[in-house]
Structure formats: structure tokens, C-alpha cells
Amino acid sequence: MAHKLLYIETFGCQMNVNDSERIVSMLADLGYAATDDPATSDMILLNTCSVRGGAEEKVYRRLANLRIYKRGGKKQIIAVGGCVAQQEGEELLRKLPYLDLVIGTHNLHLLPNMVRGAERGERRSETTFIDNEQRADLFPAIKGESRLSRFVTVMQGCDNFCSYCIVPYVRGREISRRSTDILTEVRQLADEGVREVILLGQNVNSYGLKTASEPTFAELIHQIAAIDGIDRIRFTTSHPKDMSDELIACFCDVPKLSGHIHLPAQSGSDDVLKRMGRGYGRESYLDKVGKLKALRPDIVFTGDIIVGFPGETDADFEQTLSLMEEVRYIDLFSFIYSPRPRTRAAELADDLSRTVKMARLDRLMELQRRHTREISHTYIGSVMSVLVEGEGKLPGQVSGKADIGRTVNFSGDSSLIGSFADVRIVKAYPNSLLGEPL
Numbered sequence: 029m030a031h032k033l034l035y036i037e038t039f040g041c042q043m044n045v046n047d048s049e050r051i052v053s054m055l056a057d058l059g060y061a062a063t064d065d066p067a068t069s070d071m072i073l074l075n076t077c078s079v080r081g082g083a084e085e086k087v088y089r090r091l092a093n094l095r096i097y098k099r100g101g102k103k104q105i106i107a108v109g110g111c112v113a114q115q116e117g118e119e120l121l122r123k124l125p126y127l128d129l130v131i132g133t134h135n136l137h138l139l140p141n142m143v144r145g146a147e148r149g150e151r152r153s154e155t156t157f158i159d160n161e162q163r164a165d166l167f168p169a170i171k172g173e174s175r176l177s178r179f180v181t182v183m184q185g186c187d188n189f190c191s192y193c194i195v196p197y198v199r200g201r202e203i204s205r206r207s208t209d210i211l212t213e214v215r216q217l218a219d220e221g222v223r224e225v226i227l228l229g230q231n232v233n234s235y236g237l238k239t240a241s242e243p244t245f246a247e248l249i250h251q252i253a254a255i256d257g258i259d260r261i262r263f264t265t266s267h268p269k270d271m272s273d274e275l276i277a278c279f280c281d282v283p284k285l286s287g288h289i290h291l292p293a294q295s296g297s298d299d300v301l302k303r304m305g306r307g308y309g310r311e312s313y314l315d316k317v318g319k320l321k322a323l324r325p326d327i328v329f330t331g332d333i334i335v336g337f338p339g340e341t342d343a344d345f346e347q348t349l350s351l352m353e354e355v356r357y358i359d360l361f362s363f364i365y366s367p368r369p370r371t372r373a374a375e376l377a378d379d380l381s382r383t384v385k386m387a388r389l390d391r392l393m394e395l396q397r398r399h400t401r402e403i404s405h406t407y408i409g410s411v412m413s414v415l416v417e418g419e420g421k422l423p424g425q426v427s428g429k430a431d432i433g434r435t436v437n438f439s440g441d442s443s444l445i446g447s448f449a450d451v452r453i454v455k456a457y458p459n460s461l462l463g464e465p466l
């Protein structure tokens with residue numbers, strides 16, 4: 029019986045969302061139940077992200093706001109996890125006397141012990157990276173979730189060291205999970221009624237490449253597709269340089285593989301890509317996009333773009349816009365470059381003014397809004413298979429995701445939840461589609 033309350037705030041990527049779910053599941057064994065109210069909670073945890081600038085300051089500010097709940101001698105545990113915790117470590121405990129725990133990105137398995145200690149008043153920081161041999165410790169199972177679509181971590185960390193990116197320093201070097209463990213977990217999920225798995229990692233398409241005995245990511249997808257009960261497979265996130273022909277072929281050979289791919293280009297300019305250390309150029313990126321479109325004509329792309337990278341000229345930026353025109357992303361996550369500690373790009377002069385960066389971001393977002401609108405409108409009248417996951421936006425509606433990853437709301441009752449429904453699209457909104465059941 030739960031008798032303590034846990035409040036978590038999650039920032040950043042899917043990896044963190046997934047870790048937060050793991051934390052809830054692990055601490056349930058200690059009698060903690062999740063709550064939305066920090067004021068009445070027994071423990072507050074901030075699961076932080078440091079991929080873009082200002083992350084540390086943001087965490088300090090948020091903690092300063094949250095600590096008011098601890099006043100008046102109240103026994104409340106305050107913890108910081110995720111990438112800022114990994115980056116700052118002990119320093120956080122030193123700076124913030126009211127902070128109890130700092131838990132790094134590789135140390136979740138220690139959390140129950142740390143929380144027990146904190147309940148007795150101990151303060152502790154754990155930020156040691158785990159090596160490949162102990163990798164099972166990195167992925168404690170998530171229990172007690174009853175959703176139809178679930179994340180399955182296949183790898184974590186990154187060995188690419190793109191010049192702007194802090195991930196290798198805060199998530200550690202690439203570690204692939206054992207395929208036998210992944211397959212066991214997916215089979216278990218299928219037995220529990222899960223219909224869709226989303227394979228998760230910072231760079232899933234380099235899965236297994238460093239261990240000869242493990243399958244490639246494409247082979248892993250084939251093995252997962254063979255599991256009865258799992259009807260749809262997605263993955264995120266991919267590095268274009270590791271997008272092999274074998275993996276591209278999966279979009280044709282594996283009908284269960286979703287027709288959406290997140291393929292971050294970061295820039296459309298060869299010069300900028302080179303300075304970013306991405307390991308591919310514009311042509312090779314577009315070549316892969318072209319192959320994917322040829323094999324799966326209805327495929328949908330999303331991506332990430334950084335604007336204002338050091339030395340980005342007007343001409344470089346025009347190249348990015350023209351890459352967007354060629355790919356036509358349905359959605360794009362665009363960011364203004366910010367220097368991150370320890371990265372190579374932090375040594376380059378951050379030479380563009382805020383005004384120039386903002387103007388470029390505005391133009392890029394304007395173009396993206398047009399693409400999103402145009403692509404979404406082409407869906408009107410088409411029929412999509414929707415995995416119905418819950419109640420819809422309005423009463424009498426249900427909601428789920430189509431194969432291309434878009435949210436579709438349509439009229440129907442809750443008995444549809446858990447099944448795939450064929451739905452005709454009647455209206456397109458910026459972030460979702462409206463349909464009618466067939």
C-alpha cells in the first residue's frame with residue numbers, strides 16, 4: 029500500500045520521460061505513489077536535460093521555487109536526476125544545502141537505496157558511468173504500466189561527439205542492451221497486451237555495431253516483428269550516417285515498421301555539417317531520404333535543425349531552407365545554437381547576433397508551418413489505421429496514433445480503446461487530424 033507521494037518533473041528527451049517512468053515503477057516498491065502536487069509530496073525529483081544552454085540555471089531556479097515546500101521542518105526529499113545531475117554531480121549538493129540526492133544518468137539502479145538513506149537524513153550523489161559489462165544494471169524494467177504503446181530502450185549513450193553536443197558527456201559512451209533481454213521484454217509486453225513498441229536510444233541505428241555477437245539494428249527489428257501481438261514498431265532517434273541500406277530496406281520488408289522516421293539533418297550546408305562533425309554531407313543525407321521515399325512512398329519525415337551554428341552564413345542558411353524544401357518534413361524541431369561546456373564547438377566564436385539567429389529561426393519556422401499544413405491537408409479523404417489509445421479531445425471521441433505517427437481524434441466510444449480502427453481523415457489541424465470511423 030502506497031503511503032508516500034512522489035512528485036516528478038521531467039525535462040528534455042524521450043530518454044528522460046522513459047527514465048521518469050522507471051523511477052516511478054522502482055519507487056513504488058518503496059511505497060511511493062506518483063502525485064501532481066509538489067506541496068503535499070514526500071519527495072520531489074527534477075529529471076533534467078542539459079542539451080541546450082541555460083539548463084543549469086533553469087534547474088537552480090526551479091529548485092529554489094520548489095524548496096519552499098520543504099520549509100517548516102517538513103521532511104521532504106529533494107532530488108535531481110538526469111543530465112544536469114550527471115554534469116554537476118557533488119557540486120549541486122555543495123551549492124544547495126536543502127538538496128538531498130543527485131542521481132546520474134547511469135545510476136538509476138541505486139535510487140531505491142539512496143531514497144532509503146535520504147529518509148534517514150543522508151545526502152548522497154552518484155554519477156559514476158557504468159561500463160559495457162554491467163549494462164544490464166542500466167535498464168531496470170518498468171512495471172505496472174498499462175499502456176498499449178510502450179518504449180523499449182535498446183541502447184543508450186553516444187560515441188559520435190558531434191561538435192555541438194553534450195550528450196556523450198552526460199549520457200556516457202554508447203552501450204547496447206543485450207538483444208536477448210530486449211526480445212524477452214518485448215515478448216512480455218506483448219503478453220501484457222501491448223500492441224506497439226517504440227525502440228529508444230540516442231542513436232538506435234548504431235545498435236549492436238560494436239558487439240559482433242549482437243544483431244544489427246535492422247536484424248533486431250526483424251526479430252521484434254516476428255513477435256505475435258506486437259503490430260507496430262517505431263524507433264527514435266536515428267543518426268543519418270548510420271542509416272544503412274539494410275535498415276532502409278526494413279521500411280519496405282517489415283510491414284509492422286511505422287511509416288514515420290525522425291532523421292535529424294541539423295543543417296543543409298556541407299560546410300556547417302563538416303564543422304558540426306556529423307560524418308555526412310547534404311547529398312548523402314538527401315540520397316538516404318530519396319531511397320526511403322522510393323521504398324515507402326507514403327513515408328513521413330521529422331527532423332531537428334540547429335540555426336546560428338558558429339560561422340553559419342546567409343548562404344549556409346539558404347541551403348538549410350532548400351534541404352527542407354526537398355525533404356518536406358511533417359514536423360521539425362528547430363533550435364538556436366547554444367555553446368555547451370566541454371564540446372568542441374564551444375571553442376569556436378559564437379559569432380552571430382541574437383537578432384540574426386532569431387530572424388533565421390522565424391523564417392525556418394514559417395516555412396515549416398507551411399509544409400506541415402500542406403502535407404497534413406493531403407491526408408484529407410485518406411483512410412488511416414489508428415491504434416486507439418484513449419479518450420479523445422472532445423466528449424464522445426477517442427484518440428490514437430496513425431501509422432505515420434500523427435494523432436487522430438474521431439467519434440467513437442471507449443470500447444474501441446486497445447484496437448486498431450480504420451478511420452477516414454476529414455480535417456487537418458497543425459498537430460493532429462480529425463477523422464470519421466469507417
Ligand code: 5AD
Pocket residue numbers: 079080081192193194292294332333334363364365366367368
Ligand atoms: N545547441 C542547440 N541545439 C542543440 N541540439 C543539441 N545540442 C545543441 C546545442 N548545443 C539539438 C539538436 C539535437 C536536439 C536533441 O537538440 O538538434 O538533435
Ligand code: SF4
Pocket residue numbers: 039040041042043044076077078079080110111194195198199
Ligand atoms: Fe537532454 Fe540529451 Fe540528456 Fe536527453 S540525453 S535529457 S536530450 S541532454
